[in-house]
Amino acid sequence: MALRFGILLVVRFCSTPWQLLASGMLGAALCGVTIAWAVPAQRGGAKTVQATANSAPSPSSGPSGSQQASGNLAAQAPRTGLNVVVLDPAHGGTDPGARGTEGITESDEVLQFAFATKKALEAQGFQVILTREGNDDPSFDDRSARANAQRGAVFITMHIASTGLTGTARVYVEPDAPAPSNIPGLIPWDRAQTPFLSLSRKLGDLVQQELSKRFKGSPDTLQTAPVRQLRTTAAPAIAVEISSVSVKERAELDRMVPGVADAIARGLVDFRPTYVVPNNPFSGGGAQP
Amino acid sequence: MNPKWTVWLGGALLAAVIAAAIYLPALRRQVNKAKDLTEKTAEQARRELLPVAPVSTGDPMVKVNMFWGSRGQEGELVPVTVELPLSRDPVLRAKQVLNTLLAGPVDAESRTLPPDAALLAFYILPDGTGIADFSDEIRTSIPSGIQSEQLAVESITRTLEANVPQVLRLKILIHGQEADTLAGHVDLTQLFRVNARDAAGTQLDNPSPPGSLLPAPIRKAVDTMRKATKRK
Numbered sequence: 001m002a003l004r005f006g007i008l009l010v011v012r013f014c015s016t017p018w019q020l021l022a023s024g025m026l027g028a029a030l031c032g033v034t035i036a037w038a039v040p041a042q043r044g045g046a047k048t049v050q051a052t053a054n055s056a057p058s059p060s061s062g063p064s065g066s067q068q069a070s071g072n073l074a075a076q077a078p079r080t081g082l083n084v085v086v087l088d089p090a091h092g093g094t095d096p097g098a099r100g101t102e103g104i105t106e107s108d109e110v111l112q113f114a115f116a117t118k119k120a121l122e123a124q125g126f127q128v129i130l131t132r133e134g135n136d137d138p139s140f141d142d143r144s145a146r147a148n149a150q151r152g153a154v155f156i157t158m159h160i161a162s163t164g165l166t167g168t169a170r171v172y173v174e175p176d177a178p179a180p181s182n183i184p185g186l187i188p189w190d191r192a193q194t195p196f197l198s199l200s201r202k203l204g205d206l207v208q209q210e211l212s213k214r215f216k217g218s219p220d221t222l223q224t225a226p227v228r229q230l231r232t233t234a235a236p237a238i239a240v241e242i243s244s245v246s247v248k249e250r251a252e253l254d255r256m257v258p259g260v261a262d263a264i265a266r267g268l269v270d271f272r273p274t275y276v277v278p279n280n281p282f283s284g285g286g287a288q289p
Numbered sequence: 290m291n292p293k294w295t296v297w298l299g300g301a302l303l304a305a306v307i308a309a310a311i312y313l314p315a316l317r318r319q320v321n322k323a324k325d326l327t328e329k330t331a332e333q334a335r336r337e338l339l340p341v342a343p344v345s346t347g348d349p350m351v352k353v354n355m356f357w358g359s360r361g362q363e364g365e366l367v368p369v370t371v372e373l374p375l376s377r378d379p380v381l382r383a384k385q386v387l388n389t390l391l392a393g394p395v396d397a398e399s400r401t402l403p404p405d406a407a408l409l410a411f412y413i414l415p416d417g418t419g420i421a422d423f424s425d426e427i428r429t430s431i432p433s434g435i436q437s438e439q440l441a442v443e444s445i446t447r448t449l450e451a452n453v454p455q456v457l458r459l460k461i462l463i464h465g466q467e468a469d470t471l472a473g474h475v476d477l478t479q480l481f482r483v484n485a486r487d488a489a490g491t492q493l494d495n496p497s498p499p500g501s502l503l504p505a506p507i508r509k510a511v512d513t514m515r516k517a518t519k520r521k
Contacts, residue, residue, distance in 0.1 A: 090473075097473060098433035106433065140469070159474070161434030165363045172435055190478075225439040228469060228476040241435045 082275040083152035085121050085268060086129045088229065089114040090159045093137025098162035100245025106160045107135065109245065109253055113158050116257045120265035129153075141189075144232040148192065154203060154271070155237035156264060157229045164243030166252065168218040169260060171208040172239040173200045174231060175224040192234035199236035202274060207238060207267030214259040236275070240264065348374040355390055356447040357399040364436050366401070366444055368451070369394060379455040383411050383419060386452045390444060401444035403430030409464065417457030418480065419449065425464050431472045438475035446483045457484045 089110040091097035097106030111133075118128045129150075131143040147155040164170070174193050187195060204222035212218040222238075230237045242260060247253050353375060354368040373389060376382045387408045393400045406427035412420045431441055442461070449456045458480045462468070468477045 095473065159435060161436055162432040163434055163437045170436065223436075223439075225435050225474075226476040226479060226481075227435055227474055228478075229474075231476055239435060243436075244434070 081152060082126075082154060082268070082272045084127045084129060084147075084150045084154075086131065086147040086150065086153055086155045086235070087114045087117055087121075088131040088143050088146075088155065088157040090157055090229070091137065092132050092135055095137050098160060098245045100162060101247065102250050104245045104247070104250055104253070106162075106245055107137075109160050109250075110158050112254070113160075113242065113257055113260055116261035117156075117158070117264050120261040121268065124265050124269050126265075126268065140229050141232055143229060144192065144234075147233050147235045147237070150235070152275075153235045154268065154275075155230075155233045155235045156207075157227070157237070157239045159239060159241040160253070161241050161244045162246055164241075165217045166243055166247050167256065168215050169211040169240060169242045169256070169263075170219055171204045171211065171222040172225045172227055172230075172241065173197065173204045173222055173237070175226060187234060189232055192232050193230050193237055196234065196236050199275065200230070200238055203236045203267065203271045204238045206270045207240065207264055210263035210266045211240075211260070214263050215256070236271075348376055351375040353386060353389075354448070354451040355386065355394070356401075356444045356451070357390075357394040358401050358440060358444070360396065360399055364440060366440065366447060367399075369399075375452070379453050380411055380413055383413070383421075383449060383453045383456060384408060386448055387411065387421065387445065390448050401441050403427060405430055413455055417455060417484075419453070419456035419459045419483065420462060421445065421459060422462040422465055428463050428468065428472050433472050433474070435474045438471040441471065442475055442481060446481050450483050450485075454484065454486075457482075457486060459483050 089107070091107035091110070093107075095107065097110070099105055114130055118130060121128050129146055131138055131146050143157070144155070147153045174197060176197060177191065177194050193200070201222065208219065208222045212220050225239075227239045230239060240260070242253070242256060245253075350372045351374070352370050353373050355371055356366040357369055359365040359367040371389065373385060375385060391402050391404075391406055391408060393402070393404055397404075403426050407424040408421065409424055410420075410422040414420070427441075431437060445461070446459055449459060460480050461471075461477050463477070471477055
């Protein structure tokens with residue numbers, strides 16, 4: 001804008017045709033340089049999304065198959081341990097999730113579990129990020145992006161089912177999938193979880209053990225399921241599902257809150273020493289034996 | 290007005306109020322009953338309009354295994370043997386077993402799929418990929434949760450595995466469209482492995498267009514179905 005204004009000023013004060021021609025050429029050259037600088041930057045932004053330690057990818061632009069979440073996030077950067085826990089209370093906004101007795105909705109109830117878990121984790125020295133704190137509904141990709149933007153993060157999505165044995169809790173991880181063969185060092189956004197599966201299983205096992213100690217009837221081992229929220233998360237990621245919104249009274253669910261929060265915090269404390277951010281996630285490294 | 294008439298008028302009004310108080314709840318019940326009846330009729334009409342998999346009377350009765358929920362074990366599937374005049378054609382066969390699965394077990398608690406959901410179409414691509422297109426009710430009427438959604442998908446894939454060996458992997462569509470999730474949890478953008486013979490699994494080598502996890506031939510079939518649905 002300033003350039004254009006400047007050119008107009010030059011034109012106004014031109015006295016000869018040569019000056020007019022010269023100022024026109026100068027303006028055209030400046031426009032050319034500006035366009036040449038801007039176009040490659042736009043193209044680069046559409047193709048890849050770099051999920052680096054300090055910059056979040058832009059999921060709002062709709063991560064397509066061609067978009068990439070950075071895999072070897074700064075291979076030269078020093079290895080760090082577990083720093084951040086991203087807690088994801090599922091659903092929200094116009095999506096209430098499971099609906100049960102006494103007007104219980106999954107989206108409301110799961111927030112109570114998330115707040116209590118945040119408190120328990122902070123008491124253990126973890127930095128905690130919530131994907132939502134009110135009745136809003138970020139997209140799957142926006143939620144994943146909160147974890148993908150961090151270095152040394154884990155992601156826990158929290159759900160309350162409408163079925164299942166009341167008073168139990170289960171941990172889910174993504175099923176095995178072969179590593180995508182795309183650009184070396186970059187992970188396709190759609191398969192961001194793949195390189196972190198072994199770490200996710202390790203984390204899931206530890207949390208499930210703690211949950212089964214506290215909630216009788218819960219499985220001893222973790223389950224696998226293709227949970228949509230986990231697929232695009234480039235960090236160790238688990239889903240915790242509590243049963244259920246179909247309790248006779250809300251107090252039954254409320255009684256589970258401290259136990260679930262403590263089990264997750266304990267599981268993460270046990271997981272912390274074994275977690276090393278992989279320099280190259282495709283190498284399968286990360287968890288120490 | 291004569292005070293006598295006032296008393297009579299007041300009495301009549303009081304009687305009318307009492308009669309209304311008695312009659313209104315009964316009227317409300319009748320209206321609700323009529324509403325349910327209308328909804329059922331609409332559902333029946335919709336089902337009648339759907340193409341039903343033709344059952345050949347010439348086909349012999351075969352024992353088939355349907356996978357429904359276990360009553361004893363939470364979150365588990367159990368095979369239940371039923372007899373069906375099963376077609377030799379794999380597409381018709383798949384439609385028959387999936388319609389039986391949707392019709393549900395005798396015991397409603399063992400249901401894995403909502404009773405009002407319907408199979409709109411089923412195709413098998415030359416590479417062994419089955420495409421099952423269900424009505425919206427499979428998403429709107431299913432109990433929400435990872436466990437229930439996972440159980441629904443597994444009951445479909447295991448029933449197909451047991452009865453239609455030609456289907457190696459499955460793509461689930463909802464009303465002709467590719468859906469992100471079944472009911473907010475289980476990922477429907479992927480292909481589900483049906484048969485152990487599918488060595489390639491869900492990761493096929495065919496190139497996918499940007500923004501899709503589907504290999505090109507399957508994407509093409511999905512697009513064709515989408516266009517067909519729009520035309521309807």
